Every structure is written in structure tokens, then in C-alpha cells.
Amino acid sequence: xxxxxxxxxxxxxxxxxxxxxxxxxxxxxxxxxxxxxxxxxxxxxxxxxxxxxxxxxxxxxxxxxxxxxxxxxxxxxxxxxxxxxxxxxxxxxxxxx
Amino acid sequence: xxxxxxxxxxxxxxxxxxxxxxxxxxxxxxxxxxxxxxxxxxxxxxxxxxxxxxxxxxxxxxxxxxxxxxxxxxxxxxxxxxxxxxxxxxxxxxxxxxxxxxxxxxxxxxxxxxxxxxxxxxxxxxxxxxxxxxxxxxxxxxxxxxxxxxxxxxxx
Numbered sequence: 001x002x003x004x005x006x007x008x009x010x011x012x013x014x015x016x017x018x019x020x021x022x023x024x025x026x027x028x029x030x031x032x033x034x035x036x037x038x039x040x041x042x043x044x045x046x047x048x049x050x051x052x053x054x055x056x057x058x059x060x061x062x063x064x065x066x067x068x069x070x071x072x073x074x075x076x077x078x079x080x081x082x083x084x085x086x087x088x089x090x091x092x093x094x095x096x097x
Numbered sequence: 098x099x100x101x102x103x104x105x106x107x108x109x110x111x112x113x114x115x116x117x118x119x120x121x122x123x124x125x126x127x128x129x130x131x132x133x134x135x136x137x138x139x140x141x142x143x144x145x146x147x148x149x150x151x152x153x154x155x156x157x158x159x160x161x162x163x164x165x166x167x168x169x170x171x172x173x174x175x176x177x178x179x180x181x182x183x184x185x186x187x188x189x190x191x192x193x194x195x196x197x198x199x200x201x202x203x204x205x206x207x208x209x210x211x212x213x214x215x216x217x218x219x220x221x222x223x224x225x226x227x228x229x230x231x232x233x234x235x236x237x238x239x240x241x242x243x244x245x246x247x248x249x250x251x252x253x
Contacts, residue, residue: 009110022182023117023180023183028168029122031164035156049211049213059149071163074163075247077171080232
């Protein structure tokens with residue numbers, strides 16, 4: 001199995017996720033874009049762990065980290081919605097509510 | 098097998114693009130779940146069986162359902178939030194993509210080959226990756242405590 005389409009998939013996922021993080025303004029969509037970037041990293045880690053399994057073990061650690069990240073991130077988004085009733089990230093410009 | 102994986106990669110990329118471009122949040126979350134499933138199929142195609150199963154369980158199950166739940170909690174009727182700075186974002190990402198793509202299309206080595214069975218991954222996690230594994234458990238515990246602390250009501 002040639003590495004080409006794994007590389008193309010992971011590059012495409014990184015670029016799409018980066019474009020989403022830069023341009024989107026809905027915080028849940030920004031979290032989705034971060035998940036796409038982490039998935040792209042996982043694809044490369046799994047595809048190139050040929051001699052030993054270190055890459056796959058590390059990818060499982062990345063999956064655990066991203067689950068923790070989405071848990072805390074969605075808690076922050078829900079708290080933001082409860083406090084301001086508006087979750088446009090352009091409107092959230094005050095550190096003190 | 099090769100052409101099937103090419104089709105799956107294409108579908109993953111298309112659905113990831115639709116996550117960004119679709120106006121409806123629920124459609125976007127469903128495309129995200131489809132993209133996660135396609136990545137799981139890519140994992141299975143290089144022999145990473147444990148990670149394919151974990152990808153389906155955690156990403157398409159837990160993360161997808163949590164995204165949908167939060168979308169239903171925080172949705173507003175008739176208000177869609179647009180993107181900002183579309184064209185400058187395309188220029189920036191395109192430049193970065195050219196920089197990454199140019200060295201990586203010359204890689205022609207084989208991928209896969211090792212069987213990522215649950216037994217082997219478990220032995221690895223408790224021998225070579227023992228310290229990262231224990232640190233991950235502390236991180237998960239503190240994430241649970243932090244999320245419940247953030248999301249609690251003030252008046253209780």
C-alpha cells in the first residue's frame with residue numbers, strides 16, 4: 001500500500017481544518033475543525049508505524065487527548081451560551097463578563 | 098483495495114470540506130461523523146484494527162453525539178453565523194499547502210504492515226508508553242473535573 005493517498009488525505013484534512021479555524025465564527029464549528037486537524041495527525045502516525053507499534057500507541061493517546069479537549073471545549077461553549085445568549089466568537093471580546 | 102481506499106480518501110476530504118461550508122450546524126456535525134468513519138476505514142486498511150475500532154467508538158460515537166447535543170442546546174432559530182475573511186484565508190492556507198505538499202509528494206515508501214491488535218497495543222502501552230499513559234489518565238480525570246466545574250450553575 002503506497003503512502004501517497006494517506007499523505008494527500010492528511011494534508012487535505014490539515015488545510016481544511018486550518019481554514020475552518022481561521023475563518024469560522026461559530027465556536028462548535030471551530031472545535032470540529034480542531035478535531036479534523038487531530039485526525040490528520042493520527043492518519044500520519046498510523047500510516048507510518050511500519051516497523052513497530054509506537055505510532056499506533058501514540059495515536060491512541062492523541063484520541064484520548066482530543067476527547068478531553070472536546071469535553072472541556074463544549075462545556076465552555078455551553079457556559080458562554082448561558083451567560084451571553086450569543087455564541088459568535090467575534091462578540092466574545094471581554095475577559096470579564 | 099487501492100482504488101477503494103482512494104474513493105474513501107476522496108469521500109473523507111469532501112465531507113470535511115462540507116463540514117466547513119455547510120450552513121446548517123446539524124448537517125455539518127453529520128458530515129463530521131461521516132468523515133470520522135472514513136478515517137476509521139483508512140486505519141483498518143493499514144492493519145490498525147484496535148485504532149479503527151477506537152475511532153468508530155470514540156469519534157463517531159462519543160464526540161459526534163456530544164457535538165450534536167451541544168448544537169441542539171445552543172441553537173438559535175433563523176440566525177446563521179457567516180465566515181469571515183474567506184479569501185485571505187484561502188490565500189494563507191493555499192500557501193501553507195504548497196509548502197507542505199511540495200516535499201511530501203516525493204515520499205514513495207510503503208505504509209502499514211504491522212498488525213495493530215489489541216494485545217500488542219496493550220503490551221506497548223504498559224511497557225514503552227507507560228509514563229504517557231499514566232499522564233493521559235490524570236489529564237482525563239482533570240478534564241472531567243474541569244468540565245463539571247465550568248458547566249455547573251451558580252445558584253446552587
